[in-house]
Amino acid sequence: MASTLQINSTHHSHFVLFPFMSKGHTIPLLHLARLLVNRAVSVTIFTTKANQPFISHFLKTAPEGTISIITLPFPSGINNIPLGVESTDTLPSISLFPQFAVATKLMQPYFEQSLNDLSNVTCIVSDGFLSWTLESANKFRIPRLTFYGMSGHASAVSYNVGVNRLLSGPESNDELITVPGFLWIKVTRNDFDEPFNMRDPSGPYMDFVVESGIASENSYGIIMNSFYEMESLFLDYLNNVKKPKPWCVGPLCLSEFDSVIDSVVKTESVTESKSKVIEWLDEKQAKGSSVLYVAFGSQAEISGPQMEAISAGLEESEVNFVWVIRKCEADVIISELGKRVGDRGMIVREWVNQIEILKHKSVNGFISHCGWNSVLESICAEVPILAWPMMAEQPLNARMVVEEIKIGLRVEMCDGSVRGFVKADGLKKTIKELMEGEKGKEARKRVREVGAAAKAAMADGGSSWRTLNELINEVQSVRMNCGKE
Structure with a gap:
């Protein structure tokens, strides 16, 4: 009782x-x-x-x-x-x-x-x-x-x-x-x-x-x-x-979680962007397509070469994706990616309601910097994580996600370092494993269990x-x- x-x-x-x-x-x-x-x-x-x-x-x-x-x-x-x-x-x-x-x-x-x-x-x-x-x-x-x-x-x-x-x-x-x-x-x-x-x-x-x-x-x-x-x-x-x-x-x-639409501040432009994201996700769901959500938080500073590698990895992975970018130093790179992938990818430059996106039934993976809020939101939405820590305690959170509670995988750094460069082919490989591979299936099963425990x-x-x-x-x-x- x-x-x-x-x-x-x-x-x-x-x-x-x-x-x-x-x-x-x-x-x-x-x-x-x-x-x-x-x-x-x-x-x-x-x-x-x-x-x-x-x-x-x-x-x-x-x-x-x-x-x-x-x-x-x-x-x-x-x-x-x-x-x-x-x-x-x-x-x-x-x-x-x-x-x-x-x-x-x-x-x-x-x-x-x-x-x-x-x-x-x-x-x-x-x-x-x-x-x-x-x-x-x-x-x-x-x-x-x-x-x-x-x-x-x-x-x-x-x-x-x-x-x-x-x-x-x-x-x-x-x-x-x-x-x-x-x-x-x-x-x-x-x-x-x-x-x-x-x-x-x-x-x-x-x-x-x-x-x-x-x-x-x-x-x-x-x-x-x-x-x-x-x-x-x-x-x-x-x-x-x-x-x-x-x-x-x-x-x-x-x-x-029961009132996500009203839960986050929006300017009119952000509200429009949010609606477009959900509309796009609805279209993917109707076609039975799975979507990867990509977001690195509001404070991560990513170099131009790394942005190019992320763009190439997403393009070559052939998965559908939503990529939220808060700081647009690499506008040319991002614009070119948008042209190349067409309707397979959606790039958002404003603040979004992350909970609402993660809750969407089409979203089946999350490339995350492993800020603690994002980890918890992913758990509660029962979406597995591809961990890519950037700063602060995020590397420790990534270790917890992958090694302790086993709800995700980790991106492949080219030199094996926690803070190494991620090449396009390495990113492509880990994306495919998260979204389609056996390790991704195991992480998806485990995150459902942890998510249920969170709700309880x-x-x-x-x-x-x-x-x-x-x-x-x-x-x-x-x-x-x-x-x-």
């Missing part, structure tokens, strides 16, 4: 959510907002003026009066960051991320002024990159929970590698290193970005990461966008060796459903006790 754990309705809960200014960080917390209001929790979201339209439109179907949005001024005059750029998605280069992230601390006085005007705040859920919000929460004696959009696997492996200083030795960048405590897992220095892959990591960005980590350790808990059944081993490890407690309440994207975790009585209810009740109790002191 399903659990009937109830929310304590005697005292009304009010959650403050403060996402980092990046769509990949923001969207999961907007999904969380929907789950909270479904439990009669009121929500206040903090953001900036430029990010407010995205959030407002995303949440336009939420019940009236349940979610409020407060905009704060984003710092101006930051070195190399153009005026009006208030999201990492619009940075001229991802190399400017450290300056952007550190600059958010200048928002603290405005955040605290607004927080002072709010009443009966139960807790603050803020992104791990907004470490300074812990100080603000402590001033108001409000519990702060950290949100990190990472898997338990990536968190556990990164922590283990760090505390054991596994990357400080003489190994080459691509030499496999065994992870203590997870002896079947092997990583390389190239599975980590700078400064983490340095033998003696240091510098301003490392200082920022350490500061964020310390703030998280001193917060009340960590919200994790995952579910226990998929990575219990890694979550148990984190619970035993780290603080604070991780609360698995995902996959959060499942809050949108989020359903009434499931592990993530229970965890969110427990979290609401617990922070409600903590806040009430603080008020009595």
Whole structure:
């Protein structure tokens, strides 16, 4: 029989959510907002003026009066960051991320002024990159929970590698290193970005990461966008060796799966593009044709030669494909590909509703950078992945996808390196294997099993459903006790 754990309705809960200014960080917390209001929790979201339209439109179907949005001024005059750029998605280069992230601390006085005007705040859920919000929460004696959009696997492996200083030795960048405590897992220095892959990591960005980590350790808990059944081993490890407690309440994207058309912000041009994509997919489905979805996220910087190789690999694979391109430095290459493949391929240059595309019955494969949101969306849509990690913790996510939960394959790098070049013929071969081969069939079967487990975790009585209810009740109790002191 399903659990009937109830929310304590005697005292009304009010959650403050403060996402980092990046769509990949923001969207999961907007999904969380929907789950909270479904439990009669009121929500206040903090953001900036430029990010407010995205959030407002995303949440336009939420019940009236349940979610409020407060905009704060984003710092101006930051070195190399153009005026009006208030999201990492619009940075001229991802190399400017450290300056952007550190600059958010200048928002603290405005955040605290607004927080002072709010009443009966139960807790603050803020992104791990907004470490300074812990100080603000402590001033108001409000519990702060950290949100990190990472898997338990990536968190556990990164922590283990760090505390054991596994990357400080003489190994080459691509030499496999065994992870203590997870002896079947092997990583390389190239599975980590700078400064983490340095033998003696240091510098301003490392200082920022350490500061964020310390703030998280001193917060009340960590919200994790995952579910226990998929990575219990890694979550148990984190619970035993780290603080604070991780609360698995995902996959959060499942809050949108029944209303995907209304769930993502669209300008008029994006809405038109989305309709054309779905119309094109409908045509392929009617013909019994299978489609490969290709997307590398909004921040990956892909070289011209690599774009040429991707184009050639897609053309030579002879599969139908939708390729979403967010940054079009290679417009000539892409335009020529469009002419050569004709109706077999569709190239989209705007933001799309990825969930809607992955859910389409014609889509049977996903070439992905393995950002955690994309991995979860692929799992929930039961679509296998061809993993091509680009940055951040994506190489670790790719290892999880291929080696741990076995829901996908990996692209073939020409030199065997995690960060190697992918040639057209290698891409063609792995695409064909994913879409038509035995390994692809095995991954497709496995992703259906994991997808079903994800849905069960989020359903009434499931592990993530229970965890969110427990979290609401617990922070409600903590806040009430603080008020009595």
